[in-house]
Amino acid sequence: MVESSDLILLLEASDELCLSELCEHIQDFIITKRLVWLRENFLSLAKIVYQHLTFDRLQKIFTEMIYENPKDLFKLETLSELPEDIILFLISRDDFFIREVQIWEQIIKWGILKYPHLDPDITYWTIKDFETLKNRLRKSIPLIRFYQMSSKEFKEKVVPFKKILPEILYNNISKFHSRWFKISFRSSARVKPIDSLIINYKDAAVLASWIDGKTKLMIDL
Numbered sequence: 001m002v003e004s005s006d007l008i009l010l011l012e013a014s015d016e017l018c019l020s021e022l023c024e025h026i027q028d029f030i031i032t033k034r035l036v037w038l039r040e041n042f043l044s045l046a047k048i049v050y051q052h053l054t055f056d057r058l059q060k061i062f063t064e065m066i067y068e069n070p071k072d073l074f075k076l077e078t079l080s081e082l083p084e085d086i087i088l089f090l091i092s093r094d095d096f097f098i099r100e101v102q103i104w105e106q107i108i109k110w111g112i113l114k115y116p117h118l119d120p121d122i123t124y125w126t127i128k129d130f131e132t133l134k135n136r137l138r139k140s141i142p143l144i145r146f147y148q149m150s151s152k153e154f155k156e157k158v159v160p161f162k163k164i165l166p167e168i169l170y171n172n173i174s175k176f177h178s179r180w181f182k183i184s185f186r187s188s189a190r191v192k193p194i195d196s197l198i199i200n201y202k203d204a205a206v207l208a209s210w211i212d213g214k215t216k217l218m219i220d221l
Contacts, residue, residue, distance in 0.1 A: 004030070004037045008048060015054050027057040039065065043081060050086050066090065067097065079106065080113035084139065091143045100145050101153040107144065108161060111136040122160060134164035141165060151177040 002010075007030055014022040030038065038045060038058075042065060049058045087110065090096050091103055111133050112118050118129055134141075146158065146169075154177045162170050 004034050100148040107140050130163040146173045
């Protein structure tokens with residue numbers, strides 16, 4: 001019997017040699033016969049799977065595993081080991097159904113864990129400390145959907161880290177939350193983008209919240 005680890009090596013070799021049919025066959029075999037092994041070795045295998053575009057079948061299975069228990073992926077003991085590629089892949093998806101503020105919190109933790117010298121209390125941080133975290137999260141921040149957070153979440157979780165956000169981005173988000181949302185509004189999980197030439201995503205979010213009775217229109221006099 002072929003060892004499971006050898007199957008991964010064979011899969012990588014088939015990818016390098018552009019043997020697409022063999023690559024698909026090996027993936028199907030692993031999914032059918034070694035699913036338990038995939039679950040038990042998720043983190044180490046994910047580092048390999050998400051680096052190969054041709055491993056689409058395994059990527060689909062791994063993504064489904066994450067959706068089953070998304071919070072498990074962000075457990076503190078494994079968080080620092082997550083490759084940036086996996087994080088970017090997940091938070092870029094419209095169907096990664098975790099509340100946006102939770103994604104933000106875990107991304108911040110992930111960034112801080114990479115630099116043990118950073119004080120857990122950010123009130124003691126220097127400008128250099130914020131710059132360190134900003135550079136670490138430069139690819140992640142553009143993928144965070146700050147408009148899906150409530151104003152309360154934005155104020156409590158994002159504002160303390162405003163120095164790591166681009167100034168224009170922070171100002172736009174701050175204006176959005178201060179004008180449209182009540183502090184008590186509770187955000188939902190991610191939703192698919194609006195496919196419309198008439199209304200954009202932010203407007204749709206506001207209209208949806210009015211319908212749900214979760215916000216009230218504030219008119220500037």
